[in-house]
Amino acid sequence: MKINPRHYPTIILTAFVLFLLLGFLLGFMPRHGGEGEGQSLLLLMEALA
Amino acid sequence: MSQTSSLVKSRRVIQWIGVVGAFLLGLRHIMPGEASRGGAFDSFCPFGAVETLLPYLATGHTLKTTNLLNFSVMLGVLGVALVAGRAFCGWMCPLGTIQDWLASLGRRISGEKKHIRGKQGKAWIPLRIPKTADKILRYAKYLLLALILAASIYAVYPPLHDFCPVRALFSFKMTPLLWSVLAAFLVTSLFVERVWCKYLCPLGATLAIFNKISPVKLVSSSACNQCGRCDIECSMAIEDVPLHLDDAECIRCLECLDVCARDGSLELKVLK
Numbered sequence: 306m307k308i309n310p311r312h313y314p315t316i317i318l319t320a321f322v323l324f325l326l327l328g329f330l331l332g333f334m335p336r337h338g339g340e341g342e343g344q345s346l347l348l349l350m351e352a353l354a
Numbered sequence: 355m356s357q358t359s360s361l362v363k364s365r366r367v368i369q370w371i372g373v374v375g376a377f378l379l380g381l382r383h384i385m386p387g388e389a390s391r392g393g394a395f396d397s398f399c400p401f402g403a404v405e406t407l408l409p410y411l412a413t414g415h416t417l418k419t420t421n422l423l424n425f426s427v428m429l430g431v432l433g434v435a436l437v438a439g440r441a442f443c444g445w446m447c448p449l450g451t452i453q454d455w456l457a458s459l460g461r462r463i464s465g466e467k468k469h470i471r472g473k474q475g476k477a478w479i480p481l482r483i484p485k486t487a488d489k490i491l492r493y494a495k496y497l498l499l500a501l502i503l504a505a506s507i508y509a510v511y512p513p514l515h516d517f518c519p520v521r522a523l524f525s526f527k528m529t530p531l532l533w534s535v536l537a538a539f540l541v542t543s544l545f546v547e548r549v550w551c552k553y554l555c556p557l558g559a560t561l562a563i564f565n566k567i568s569p570v571k572l573v574s575s576s577a578c579n580q581c582g583r584c585d586i587e588c589s590m591a592i593e594d595v596p597l598h599l600d601d602a603e604c605i606r607c608l609e610c611l612d613v614c615a616r617d618g619s620l621e622l623k624v625l626k
Binding site for chain 2: 306307308309310313316317318323324325328329334335
């Protein structure tokens, strides 16, 4: 399917924002004072297992 | 192509936003107490997620100066890559934009008053690296990626932390080593177009595979007469662009599409 090149920036920006939000939804956000922290991925993997 | 002239403008705007965004993040980084609110400058870097992934999976803790935000930013970049390959490099990366600007500056100071798109100018900058050397050097970024991944297992800070040109350009917390990185980056980028992207960028190496699998692709048709305008305009110096549209080196900037003089020679398509 042919795409109008004018829509290309919208496509890539939308993809970026959607996946960024997906990251936030998965809990990949900094905590206050947080560097070198975080267990959410491990907790998610445990929950999925 | 009249319909794509706005494409170049859109790209310039997005690139500017990327640079200004990185600049503001750097400013935020040097504000008192800001590093404790949400993380350091490094935590906004998509490649920070790659650097901290193995230690995080092994220990449940991210490397110092990175945090979970890196994973979200990397997911955003992967989203772009899943749809359109290395489009992040061509459209959003502030480092890529600075290199484009430096290449443009290089053309001007070497005698090209106005760059006519698709036409070989008189400027001797940017230099073209000899083919064989260029081909070999392009593998350096994959080697660097492998080394960083290996080093990250035992690292405390992200392995690229002390050498990162993004930090050198935008973090405002300079060390003698970062000054050296900055000088090397500026000088080499002035002489060789997108030198970091071509030869050293480990994020580009990570995203390269997506050029082969992403559904949004450029395709060439029989209308192409191999005039070479796209070859001249390709900042990644890909040869015979219409024959190598899914090359791992392509940053999907669509400059080739924009500069193409024959309607229908290059088209943007969603392929199954």
